[in-house]
Amino acid sequence: MTIEISAKLVKQLRDQTGAGMMTCKKALEENNGDFDKAIESLRLKGMATADKKSSRNTNEGIIYAYVHTGSKLGILVEINCETDFVARREEFVELSKNIAMQIASNSSLDVVSLEDISQEIIDETWNFESNKEDLQNKPDNIKEQIIKGRVDKSLKTRVLLEQEYIKDSSISVEEYIKQVIGLLGENIKVARFTRYVLGE
Template sequence: MKTEIDAKIVKKLRDETGAGMMNCKQALLENDGDYEKAIQSLKLKGMATADKKASRNTNEGLIYSYIHTGSKLGILLEVNCETDFVARREEFSDLAKNIAMQIASNPDLTSVSMEEIPDSVKEEATLFESAKDDLKNKPEEIKNKIVAGRVEKTLKKQILLEQEYIRDSNITVNEYIKQVVGILGENIKVARFTRYVLGETSN
């Protein structure tokens, strides 16, 4: 017997996920009307779509400015997509706002991805971890693995895409972006960001 899908449930799923009406209906049908399973299905499909589109050029987008309550902290953020049409979509602006708020919430962030962290910073962190007393009597191979793991853990605290997303602790910022890619159907990348704190000046 075919599962009957209530149009109100389809609309609710669309409002929550941002996916198209037909995609929402199909997700509910595939999961026998189970709402939570349909949400997970749409999220997984969005991430798979994002991986396929990751190599596409992103020459459009927007510069988004966010001023935190009290006007003592500001974020300037560039987010790129493939077309001007998507750059004007409300979902794209919402993504930029959410990411800007993520940056505002974490003063330790310095880079978008691991690739942006300078080799000199990685080398300094490696030297620091290698010199710790608890590693002195470890075999070289094990010591190197421990150091590499600790360095990665330390550097991830500085990377935007690796952070736990402030609006859903079950996913990272990178996974959140992939979900939006699945909704909008275009590759999306965070290009750069700058954090402004009142009274702070760069050298």
């Protein structure tokens, strides 16, 4: 027996997730009308869709300029997608704005992904962590594990995709982008960003 799903509930789910009406209705039906489970199901489907599209070329997109209140901080971010049609969509522009605000909120960010961190910075961080006093009397194998854990944690603070998303701390920036990929049906990548701070 199929549970009766009200149009109001479908609209509520659409407003919250941005997914299409039929997709929302199906998600609610599959989860017996449970709103939270339907959101989680749409989120997971978005992730699956995003992973399938990750190898597709992203030659279109926009450069989004965000100036923080007070005009002392500005962000330029280039976000790419597959077609000009998607680049003009309101949801894509909103994603660009949210990513720019994310960058503005955290001055330690300087790269998009872990792959963008130079070997020089990795080595510097490793040397810094290796010389901490609390490690001196630890056995080598334990010391190595502690250093690796600290280096990974330290490097992640510099990486945009690894951050908690400012508008929903239950997901990372990378997961947020994957949700939008699931919604828009195209691969999306943050190509680069620049931060301008007045006087620097």
